[in-house]
Amino acid sequence: MNFIRKFYYGDIPEDKAGGNIVSSSSKTDWPLWEVFIRSKQGLDHKHAGSLHAADAQMAIENARDVYTRRMEGVSIWVVESKYIHASSPDEAASLYEPANDKVYRHPTFYDLPDEVNHM
Amino acid sequence: MTNYLIDYTLHLADNALILGQRNAEWCGHGPVLEQDIAITNISLDLVGQARNFYQYAAELIHQSVDKSTHPATEDSLAYLRTEREFKNCLLVEQPNTDWAQTILRQFFFSNYQFLLYQELQKNNDTQLAAIAEKSLKEVTYHLRWSSEWVIRLGDGTAESHQRMLQAIDELWRYTGEIFTAADYEEEAGVDPSLFQPQWLNKVKEVFDEATLPVPEKTFMQSGGKTGTHTEHLGFILTELQYIQRAYPDSQW
Amino acid sequence: MPVQDFEQLFQDKIDNEVKIEPKDWMPEAYRKTNIRQISQHAHSEIVGMLPEGNWISRAPSLKRKAILLAKVQDEAGHGLYLYSAAETLGMSREEMINDLHSGKAKYSSIFNYPTLTWADIGAIGWLVDGAAIMNQVMLTRTSYGPYARAMVRICKEESFHQRQGFEILLVLSRGTAAQKIMCQDAINRWWWPALMMFGPKDSESTNSDQSMKWKIKRKTNDELRQNFVDMIAEQIKTLGMKLPDDQLKWNAERKHYDFGEINWDEFWQVVKGNGPCNKQRLEARRKAWENGEWVREAAAAYAQKRADRQKDKAA
Numbered sequence: 001m002n003f004i005r006k007f008y009y010g011d012i013p014e015d016k017a018g019g020n021i022v023s024s025s026s027k028t029d030w031p032l033w034e035v036f037i038r039s040k041q042g043l044d045h046k047h048a049g050s051l052h053a054a055d056a057q058m059a060i061e062n063a064r065d066v067y068t069r070r071m072e073g074v075s076i077w078v079v080e081s082k083y084i085h086a087s088s089p090d091e092a093a094s095l096y097e098p099a100n101d102k103v104y105r106h107p108t109f110y111d112l113p114d115e116v117n118h119m
Numbered sequence: 120m121t122n123y124l125i126d127y128t129l130h131l132a133d134n135a136l137i138l139g140q141r142n143a144e145w146c147g148h149g150p151v152l153e154q155d156i157a158i159t160n161i162s163l164d165l166v167g168q169a170r171n172f173y174q175y176a177a178e179l180i181h182q183s184v185d186k187s188t189h190p191a192t193e194d195s196l197a198y199l200r201t202e203r204e205f206k207n208c209l210l211v212e213q214p215n216t217d218w219a220q221t222i223l224r225q226f227f228f229s230n231y232q233f234l235l236y237q238e239l240q241k242n243n244d245t246q247l248a249a250i251a252e253k254s255l256k257e258v259t260y261h262l263r264w265s266s267e268w269v270i271r272l273g274d275g276t277a278e279s280h281q282r283m284l285q286a287i288d289e290l291w292r293y294t295g296e297i298f299t300a301a302d303y304e305e306e307a308g309v310d311p312s313l314f315q316p317q318w319l320n321k322v323k324e325v326f327d328e329a330t331l332p333v334p335e336k337t338f339m340q341s342g343g344k345t346g347t348h349t350e351h352l353g354f355i356l357t358e359l360q361y362i363q364r365a366y367p368d369s370q371w
Numbered sequence: 372m373p374v375q376d377f378e379q380l381f382q383d384k385i386d387n388e389v390k391i392e393p394k395d396w397m398p399e400a401y402r403k404t405n406i407r408q409i410s411q412h413a414h415s416e417i418v419g420m421l422p423e424g425n426w427i428s429r430a431p432s433l434k435r436k437a438i439l440l441a442k443v444q445d446e447a448g449h450g451l452y453l454y455s456a457a458e459t460l461g462m463s464r465e466e467m468i469n470d471l472h473s474g475k476a477k478y479s480s481i482f483n484y485p486t487l488t489w490a491d492i493g494a495i496g497w498l499v500d501g502a503a504i505m506n507q508v509m510l511t512r513t514s515y516g517p518y519a520r521a522m523v524r525i526c527k528e529e530s531f532h533q534r535q536g537f538e539i540l541l542v543l544s545r546g547t548a549a550q551k552i553m554c555q556d557a558i559n560r561w562w563w564p565a566l567m568m569f570g571p572k573d574s575e576s577t578n579s580d581q582s583m584k585w586k587i588k589r590k591t592n593d594e595l596r597q598n599f600v601d602m603i604a605e606q607i608k609t610l611g612m613k614l615p616d617d618q619l620k621w622n623a624e625r626k627h628y629d630f631g632e633i634n635w636d637e638f639w640q641v642v643k644g645n646g647p648c649n650k651q652r653l654e655a656r657r658k659a660w661e662n663g664e665w666v667r668e669a670a671a672a673y674a675q676k677r678a679d680r681q682k683d684k685a686a
Contacts, residue, residue, distance in 0.1 A: 028667040029465040030151070032458065049521070050455040051153055052464060054271070054670035055677065061264060062153040065160050066448055069441075070528070086394060140428060143436075146443050147424035148655065150663025152417070152451050159444040163437060170433050194432045218666045274676065275669025282665070362431035362489055369547050371431035371489070371539075 031080055033059040035067055038075035045077050053078075123306035124244065125179045126206065129196065130303065130344060131247075132172030133207035136197055137352070138228060139165030140359055141215060150218055157264065161225065164257040171250045173197055178246075198363035202346075202353050206301075209343040210293040212352045219272055219282035223290055226265035230321050231297050232258045234314040242308065266325045273329025283331055295339025304344075385586050390516035393459040401585055405515050406460045407476075408587065410467045413453035414478035416446045418471075418652050422486040423495060431489055438535055439492065445532070449525045456517040472657045474644070479503075481564050483646030490543055490550075490557035496536015498558075498565040501603065504529055505595050506569070514586040537606070544610045558607070559615045566630075567638045569596040597627055604628045 030052040036045035048067045053059035059078040067073065103109045142162035149155025173193035180191040210228060215221045236258055239251035272279040298315040319333075326333050342348065362371070377396050384391065391397055420443050427443065430436035454464045470476035481499050486492065507529065510522040543554040570592040582588040600619075607614055618631035640646070 028664060028671055029463060030667065030671060032455075049452055049524075050458070051451060052151065053153065054667075055674040057267060058153075058670070058674075061267075062157065065157045066153060066451055069160075069445070069448065088394065136433075143427045143440055146427055146440065147417075147420035147447075148659040148662075150659070150666035152447055152454070154666075156444055156447045156451070159440060159447070163440050163444070166433060166437050166440065170437070173433070197433055218663070271670050271673040272666075275673040276665070278665050279669030279672075358428045361429050366431075366547070366549060369431075369550060370542055370545075371435055 030054045031082070033063075033078045034081050034084060035059075035063040036077040036079075037063070037067055037073040039072055040074055045075065048072075050081060122183070123303040125176055125183070126301075126303035127307040127309075128172050128176040128179060128247065130206040130301070132169045132176060132196070133205050134211055134228075135165045135172065136169035137205070137207045137355060138211035138224075139163075139169060140355055141211065141213075142221070142225070144215055145221065158221070161261050161264070164254075164261070168250070168254045168257070169197070171253070175246050175250065194363070198360045202348060202356060204346060205348065205352060205356070206344055206346060207348075207352075208293070208296050209340055209349055210290065210297065212343070212349060212355060213290060213293060214351060216289070217282060217286075219279065220286040220289060222265055222268040222272060223283065223286040225261060226269050226325065227290065227294055227297075227322075229258055229261040229265050230318055231311075233262045234317055235309070235311065238309060238314065244307075247307075266321075269325050269331070270329040273326070273331040280330070283329070287331065287334060291334045292337060292340050296341035296343060299339075299341060299344075301344040382584075385514050385584075388586075390519060391514055392516045400581070401587075402460050404582065404585070404587060405518065406457055406462050409453055409457040409460075409515075409518050409521075410462070410470070411477050411479075413450045413457060413467065414471045414476055415482065416450035416453060418478045418482045418656060420446050420450075421652055421655055422482055422484070422648070423492060425486050426489060426492050429489070430492075435539070442496075442532055442535065445528050449521075449528070452521040452524055453518075456515075456521040459517045468660060472653065472660060474653070477642065479568060480638070480641040480646060481568050483641050483649045483652060484560070484564050485648050487560075488553050488557060490540065490553040491561065493536050493539030493543065493554070494557040494561040496532055496534075497540055497606075498536075498561045498603065499568070500529065500532040500536060502565045502568045502599050504533060505599050509589050509595070512586075512589055537610075540610055540612075544612060554610070555612050558610075558612050562615050563633060563637075564641075566596060566600070566633055567641075569593075569599070571635070571638075600628050600630050 031054075032050055033053055033056075034050050035048045037048045038045045048063075051059065051062050051066055053062050056078060060076055063076045063078055064073075068076070139162045142158050142165065145155065145158045146162070147155065149158055170193050173196045176196055177191040177193060180189060210224060213220070213224060233255070236251040236255040240248050240255065242248045242251070269283070273283045274280070298311045298318070300310050300312060304311065323333055340349075343352075378398060381391070381395075381397060381401075384395075391401075423439065423446075424443050427436060427439050430439050454467060457467060458464055467476065471478065481502075486495070504526070507522055507526050511519055511526055513519045513522065540554050540558075543550040573591045573593045583591075604614065604619060604621075616631045618629060620629050622629045641649070644650075
């Protein structure tokens with residue numbers, strides 16, 4: 001695919017860039033962790049983002065500093081990203097679409113007279 | 120009667136401000152992004168504590184002298200006093216040098232603040248007690264965070280261990296002053312020497328896990344509490360106070 | 372399924388406003404464009420901490436010191452969110468940082484200008500953050516899910532940044548003669564670089580625009596820039612200051628402000644590394660990273676030791 005791109009704020013083309021030294025990688029990079037935060041008692045933990053930390057303790061403290069600077073949480077879970085197993089998007093159809101025709105699982109499927117409140 | 124209380128409150132404020140100023144030097148220059156954020160958080164907490172104490176000191180000053188001739192605010196107290204008037208202990212003004220020294224300074228000081236604020240919560244002066252109670256939550260976290268880092272660095276690599284030994288060598292001499300009460304501390308009814316043993320126990324516990332030696336009794340530097348500082352403070356204040364000195368009587 | 376079908380499916384999703392998520396199939400160019408753009412955005416946040424961080428130690432009041440600390444810290448947080456978003460595309464943060472330090476990756480040129488007085492902190496908040504917000508609000512609707520979500524979080528947190536900047540200038544504009552001069556001077560120096568933040572003119576490239584088609588971007592540079600000028604030209608009236616552009620004038624026909632020509636030579640010079648502070652900014656970042664290496668190593672070594680000990684205990 002060959003097209004002429006137009007560049008925007010925060011998107012400076014590489015050919016206009018300055019120096020170009022090959023990047024290296026070392027062993028000191030801390031592992032990546034996923035952060036889940038309960039925003040208040042009674043709610044589920046929700047995925048908030050990720051961060052790098054050397055160990056779980058540090059990950060929880062970093063999560064507190066990074067993701068709850070504005071009182072966003074009352075409880076934090078962290079898990080190393082490599083331990084998360086995810087379903088494959090290619091299987092999305094077989095996993096989720098069969099639920100589409102089971103409308104009777106939803107409360108709105110049932111037509112009740114208006115007098116019946118709070119059900 | 121309130122003079123000692125003013126001095127004591129200023130002492131508490133100066134401690135928090137100068138350490139906050141030192142920690143803030145890391146902002147944008149930390150060893151890794153997450154820790155840059157962490158040390159800045161601690162700095163923010165300390166600046167917040169300093170403001171509370173300065174505001175209270177300003178109130179006390181207004182009670183004892185005519186407000187119109189001696190207007191005091193949190194900013195006039197932080198920005199318009201000189202080196203010899205600052206009452207912070209020497210420990211907090213020591214330079215960052217490297218992450219090891221910053222961590223160790225924080226650990227020594229948070230360990231002290233943790234014990235101090237617990238005491239202060241019970242003080243007869245309700246305002247000081249209230250500030251202490253509010254700050255104690257922050258300090259509890261600072262102590263935990265810095266203890267963990269002392270252990271990590273002490274028991275990490277040969278280099279980090281060496282750097283911690285160096286930091287102990289640099290900073291230990293400033294820990295004695297903290298527990299020697301100045302006149303205003305005695306009069307305020309807070310004797311820090313009473314909780315020195317607890318402070319030392321915590322140091323032993325953390326150093327032990329960090330595989331670091333607790334130094335033998337050595338000569339201790341002092342003078343900060345009564346306004347005789349190391350040369351570092353003059354430079355800190357020069358930077359901190361620059362705008363207020365250059366443009367007097369302006370609003371910002 | 373042949374590749375073309377994948378591409379068609381992918382484009383259908385984009386057209387139907389369905390977000391692309393990390394494990395979804397995507398054209399390699401889409402991945403690369405996103406990595407480049409998100410990491411540049413992250414680098415901009417991190418390098419952007421430096422010109423403002425410059426003034427933390429000298430902030431003129433304790434309140435301003437606390438606000439500035441919190442603001443610069445927010446930028447570190449934003450950099451972190453963005454690095455995380457870019458990492459979902461398969462490039463590690465360390466690689467991105469190495470690319471920044473080697474000069475391969477870029478960051479917003481605005482941060483290569485110096486902060487000379489306290490008023491610059493106000494001007495950055497008002498003009499630079501103001502320009503950035505225009506772009507970021509648009510990006511909350513970008514097609515790549517993790518990027519869009521990071522932007523939502525960032526926009527929520529940024530709302531105070533521009534306001535605090537304007538407030539700094541407002542106080543100066545009502546202050547002493549020296550403060551008023553300081554205020555106008557900062558606006559003079561930051562106005563044109565702020566306009567450059569939106570990038571080259573649309574007319575520089577008239578051909579197909581993949582970023583728009585993929586909905587990574589939803590507005591052109593010139594559209595965003597015009598919105599920005601219209602907004603600032605009104606706001607400056609409250610300050611009683613002037614924008615340094617003789618050609619700035621309301622155009623009743625277009626219902627927009629007309630404005631003068633940007634110095635594009637300066638723009639490309641700064642991008643290429645010849646701005647006033649390019650060297651110092653990169654040097655500061657490299658130094659922080661190099662001085663931090665033993666710290667990162669020590670924490671990793673300690674974590675390993677502790678894990679090993681726990682394993683021994685369990686065995």
